[in-house]
Amino acid sequence: MILTKEELIQIRRHLHQIPELALKEFKTHDYLLNIIKSFNQDYLKIEVPQSLPTAILVLVKGKNPQRTIGYRADIDALPVNEKTNLPYASKNPNVMHACGHDIHMTVALGLLNYFSENQPQDNLLFFFQPAEESESGGRQAYEKGIFHDEFKPDEFYGLHDNPALPAGAIGCRMGTLFAGTTEVNIDITGKSGHAAFPQNANDTVVATASLIMQIQTIISRSIDPIQSGVVTLGKVKAGTIRNVIAGHARIEGTIRGLTQKMIVQIDQRLKDICEGIARSYNLDVELQLNQGGYWPVENNPELTKQFISYMKNNPQVNYVETAPAMTGEDFGFLLAKFPGVMFWLGVEDNSELHSATLTPNESSIIRGIEAIKGFLIYRMEK
Template sequence: MTEFDTQTLINIRRHLHKIPELALHETQTHAYLRQLVSQLPQDHLEVREPAELPTAMMVLVHGSDPQRTIGYRTDIDALPVAEQTGLPYASQHPGVMHACGHDIHMTVAMGVLSYFANHQPKDNLLVFFQPAEESEAGGKRAYELGLFKGKWCPDEFYGLHDNPELPAGAIGCRMGTLFAGTTEVNIDIEGKGGHAAFPQDARDTVVAAASLIMQVQTIVSRSIDPIDSGVVTLGKISGGTIRNVIAGHTRIEGTIRGLTQKMILKIDQRLKDICTGVGASFGVKVKLGLNQGGYYPVENNPELTKRFIHYMQNADNINFITTRPAMTGEDFGFLLNKFPGTMFWLGVNDDSQLHSATLTPDESSIQPGVDAITGFLNYRMQH
């Protein structure tokens, strides 16, 4: 029997930290994870390495008396960040780093898989090692490629994200939305350029853009319930070539964040309305592009999350903390839109923020994370 102990898990995490890879290019990571799985007892394991999504890996642990298939997902990609931690096991890939802690995520998942490979679960357990969370919407890709069908279809899905602001090993969760959904906004305004001295002969896209930007500020303040939360940020604008020429084209880029998919769709519609109105008012063409991809809000299932929180609040040796929603995005939201489930935080106690070049998660969080999840999954299989 091979069950990964605490030090082995720490060593696994450090090796994963050395070999970060960007979305859809996680070949070394995949190979290492596959090697680890091969070290586990194979009696109840079935491994799938889908050709359609080659860096993904799905491991099915067949249950002793399955009533359902419980899914557990971990993301495996890294970010284009140059590491500045100075750690002896720092990234060996220049300009790429596990700056979001996915090395912690993978290690905890491997600890959970190790436990159930040695202690056959009652229900089937599907552990999904998912590529491309940071970009390219790997969860959505996997779903649309049909990976979750037949015996590979989970009845419910769980996953974690590390949180530097929580104590190491603490579990954080909440009813409702954990992460906001995100949508990229691209607006191209096409008018007619001309001489600054003859505005009547042109269609000024800079003035149209200014009006549009100011109207967008009313979406959250006047179209969204103040009790709810939404954000529209237009962070980039470019137009024109020189001071004395009226700009014939202006581009605006931004982002939408919302705590429910319903709210995001409402913001989308108001943006469409404003773009239509500005086009008519200024005699310009306004092209609006909205790209949500797979980054839906992470809306936790009420029934499953209530059970999850009940267990974490009452289990021995678990520090449970009720958390507030975060406006950052996570593509697990797409999978939770398709399957009931729960996402939660694992505290890693660090002064640095997620996505920073100095992120150094506390490795003492790994074993408590494994213990809390395996304990909950055993509990879930009895309830």
């Protein structure tokens, strides 16, 4: 049986009440699996990978498959204390689906439910992915080899909800949808000493000040101004008391870039500057860069062109051309391994993503299912 709009909303509300953090999505996993097993199993094959036990892969076998089309839905939540006062608010203190992954999962279940009753032409692979918000679940899935044999997609699609777009609207763009992100940690080690005798010490505060100012030139002088990148140093710590020269300082920050090539370029300039500061001030500068799986979400040109064309020409779809966002998404790693498209689903809310008051418009669920279902059928005809 096809799930009704009301049943889908109830599924979403149940998922909203049981949010779990990355790699701890056990109740979520079990609930999803029970729902999936309630569908018609004639065309389905379910796999739970031992190496990533909260993940679920569901293969829908096609009538005459020419390809396997992947669809990903992330299932983890955020360490946020919910403040919506909804009757179906989170039952887990300080954990909330503040990024709308409950919407993502429900849309995926709706699509899977439809194709379990209406056998598709091509194979469809549904990937319910843990650990998007942290721990790089997409990269873990790939590196642990869970996409294998018939469970290996030829192309991948996925959505992210967007409270700034009208409920049910589909947003996309050619090129990059989300920036890639890299964590930056810099430890500067010199020699502490008395404030009155600087000649006997090696002041890391002075070196840190110089380093910070030089880092600010990376975007303004090393990156094409038509492109876009960000280096933000959000935390600086040095010293213990006013009359002691600090022998150690630490800088923590983040890099954002719209292409992986740009991020690599920023990384290299950062390394060059750190090496220069170390030589100039005769101290040690240790740079740590951690990108994990949060690569830029670079949409495949040909598939994105088809996706946008379908959505634009479908009178039932409110299509919106969107600008790139500097937020991160680990689907970018999978799109670096498989061609595909990520897009927005409007959920029309005054609160922002990751907000404790995020309340997506639930009418977006059925609208999203209809739009994506139509595209997948259209794609199978190509």
